[in-house]
Amino acid sequence: MGENAIRPLFDRVLIKREEPKETVKGGIVIPDTAQEKPLEGIVEAVGQGKRNEDGDGFLTPVVKKGDRVLIGKYSGTEIKVLDDEYVIVREDDILAILNR
Amino acid sequence: MGENAIRPLFDRVLIKREEPKETVKGGIVIPDTAQEKPLEGIVEAVGQGKRNEDGDGFLTPVVKKGDRVLIGKYSGTEIKVLDDEYVIVREDDILAILNR
Amino acid sequence: MGENAIRPLFDRVLIKREEPKETVKGGIVIPDTAQEKPLEGIVEAVGQGKRNEDGDGFLTPVVKKGDRVLIGKYSGTEIKVLDDEYVIVREDDILAILNR
């Protein structure tokens, strides 16, 4: 089973963990002294969105498959498919999208 | 009494616990070091849905009988019918639907 | 005074505790290791329902007198009428209705 087979529910997002890439132009480095260390990853799958207040509609998610994102270290639930590490988080736990 | 005789209330879902299947194409493996380990199961019954804000309507659930789902380990209430283990969770505690 | 004399308020439900019946076709068995053990009972009386958001209306309860239900062990308030044990819970604390 590949990671495509995992469809997150509602506002949850499946993220493949990646080591932050330090390039010549610089990269994001998480200081050891940081109180809450964020982590990098690639969005692999996005749920249908959070239910809206009125009825059976859903709030369209903002992040998309392929986005590189920053998340808080203690956000979400870790799973492992083959040798890759994934984490399932709620969209609102994503701190930022990284453009490279 | 079979498990069909259990009708969950509102947004609750009855899930039959299953061991994750590791196949040749790979499977979901929960790392021992994961802070919150998810579990697999098959949806056996779904409630009428959560009450909507305005009145006596219900928000149609997204998961369906037969769906294979991932849930957080400490979600819901465990029950046992004959020799099978079940757990009753709220739909929003389901992390993802697994397509195989 | 019989149990009919107790009218629960709003979304509360009066439930007569019963031991789970194990039948030939099987019954619900609560594992000792379960973190939150559910209990069985029969609905004896139902309140007028929870107030709706707008005004003086009430949200019609879903459970009815005579329903056999599963509730969480630590839900509600226990009372005793004669030799029978009852518990008063909010409707949303009922996990499922059992059809036999």
Added chain:
Amino acid sequence: MGENAIRPLFDRVLIKREEPKETVKGGIVIPDTAQEKPLEGIVEAVGQGKRNEDGDGFLTPVVKKGDRVLIGKYSGTEIKVLDDEYVIVREDDILAILNR
């Protein structure tokens, strides 16, 4: 000053504590092992009701002066007028109305 001189505010209710009456037909007995013991009392005064969401209206209370009610033991604030014990609770803390 009599108890009629106390007008509860909003959704609060003034209740005169009474010992549960055990009659031939049986009475409510609170088991010593109960986690949260309810108490009996007579409603002496009812506030104007909780404010509604929109404006200056109030949600008409359901209980009335003279109702015999069950309340949780640790609900509300105890006061004493002459030799009688009273408790002021919010209406939603009343578990049930007792018909005798």
Added chain:
Amino acid sequence: MGENAIRPLFDRVLIKREEPKETVKGGIVIPDTAQEKPLEGIVEAVGQGKRNEDGDGFLTPVVKKGDRVLIGKYSGTEIKVLDDEYVIVREDDILAILNR
């Protein structure tokens, strides 16, 4: 500066503490064993009311200057003007109005 110079904000109420008056007709006596002891006082000033949900309006307060009220002992903030003790509480922390 007198107490008239203190204008409470929003749904706050300025209350001058008074010892409960025990009269021939009886008075409110707070039992020492009460878990949460209420206190008596006279309303000296009332705020403009709590903001309503929609906009810049305020919900007209129910209590008025001169009302004798019961409040929970641990409600609000104590201040002292000259030799008099006052407490500033939110209106919803007032348990009841006392008519004498």
Added chain:
Amino acid sequence: MGENAIRPLFDRVLIKREEPKETVKGGIVIPDTAQEKPLEGIVEAVGQGKRNEDGDGFLTPVVKKGDRVLIGKYSGTEIKVLDDEYVIVREDDILAILNR
């Protein structure tokens, strides 16, 4: 940089701390035994107001620059400009406006 250069955000208010003035006519004295001691100050700047529920509007603040106010001792964040002490609080943490 003077204190005028600090523009509080949303419903926050910048307050310059002042010692309570005890005058012949009396002043507010905070008793040492008070559980939550309030403090005096002068409003120096007010934010645009809290966001309303519907959209991009703001709820006009009630306090104005120059108002002498009472606030709870542990409310807000302390800052120091030159030798003056300031505190930034949310408007709802202001207990009362003092007229002198």
Added chain:
Amino acid sequence: MGENAIRPLFDRVLIKREEPKETVKGGIVIPDTAQEKPLEGIVEAVGQGKRNEDGDGFLTPVVKKGDRVLIGKYSGTEIKVLDDEYVIVREDDILAILNR
């Protein structure tokens, strides 16, 4: 990768930490005894805004790129790009905008 490559999500704001500048005209000095010490920084990027209640719209943020702001010390998540320290906070955690 420069800091421009980081796009905060929803109501989050990317802030580059700066030491408070003490000038001849005075500066903001955080007292060591302050319970919650605020920090200075420059807004580098702003998210699309918080979702509104009704649907897929967003509440336009108030702060803009280039604003010098005060934030609480323990707000948000710290990240480091090259040798610069950044913090990602929700807009409502920004205490004030500083005009120089």
